[in-house]
Amino acid sequence: LKELCHKEIGKGYLSMSMHRKTFTLTLDAIKQERHFNNFSDFITQKLSLEAEAELTEETRKNAYQIFRTKTGGIDFASPPTMRKWFGIGGEAMPDREQIYMICLSMGASVSDLQEYLLNGIHEQAFEVNDYREVILVYGLENHKGYEKCVEMIHDFELKLSHTIHLQHTCGTQTLYGEFIGRRYLPWEKFCEWMLENAAYFKGYS
Numbered sequence: 001l002k003e004l005c006h007k008e009i010g011k012g013y014l015s016m017s018m019h020r021k022t023f024t025l026t027l028d029a030i031k032q033e034r035h036f037n038n039f040s041d042f043i044t045q046k047l048s049l050e051a052e053a054e055l056t057e058e059t060r061k062n063a064y065q066i067f068r069t070k071t072g073g074i075d076f077a078s079p080p081t082m083r084k085w086f087g088i089g090g091e092a093m094p095d096r097e098q099i100y101m102i103c104l105s106m107g108a109s110v111s112d113l114q115e116y117l118l119n120g121i122h123e124q125a126f127e128v129n130d131y132r133e134v135i136l137v138y139g140l141e142n143h144k145g146y147e148k149c150v151e152m153i154h155d156f157e158l159k160l161s162h163t164i165h166l167q168h169t170c171g172t173q174t175l176y177g178e179f180i181g182r183r184y185l186p187w188e189k190f191c192e193w194m195l196e197n198a199a200y201f202k203g204y205s
Helices: 002-031 039-047 057-070 079-085 096-106 110-120 131-141 146-159 172-182 187-196
Strands: none
Touching: 039 057, 039 079, 039 110, 057 079, 096 110, 096 131, 096 146, 110 131, 131 146, 131 172, 131 187, 146 187, 172 187
């Protein structure tokens, strides 16, 4: 029985290691994709019906209409600002939270999210030691909407013991492997895992 347990534990570590390797390779592939100087070029190309569409005014307007349809007409910002995300009437860029909102509303994949973060707004990829982002990605993996994710974030914060001090940690690779192995658990079980590992998540001053 002991030997069997060791084998199962070994399989778990191997699985986590493979997931981390796949995650790293995916990020490397995203970073090596076509470079965009601004967000409007990125999202226009991303949502264009043509693989290498010429970024004309018409192409931008079509991409904007596709965006509005895919996101269910949700206003993540004022309409003039969202049009500027596509280079229509100026230039503007969504912030990190808005990127999560957009991806959740479109039912995007985690790979798409990483692409929006890295190549779209030129920020860091999904931060697994940020409990808010962990819950947002959990929502993405389980087809939850942004409002539901906010509810889960509040639920986690309410359950979090006041005696636990959130702190910075460098064990993100291990934490990511743990997350991958539990990302499809029911919320209550997933929340329990987060509470057990609360000290690994960075806090906010």
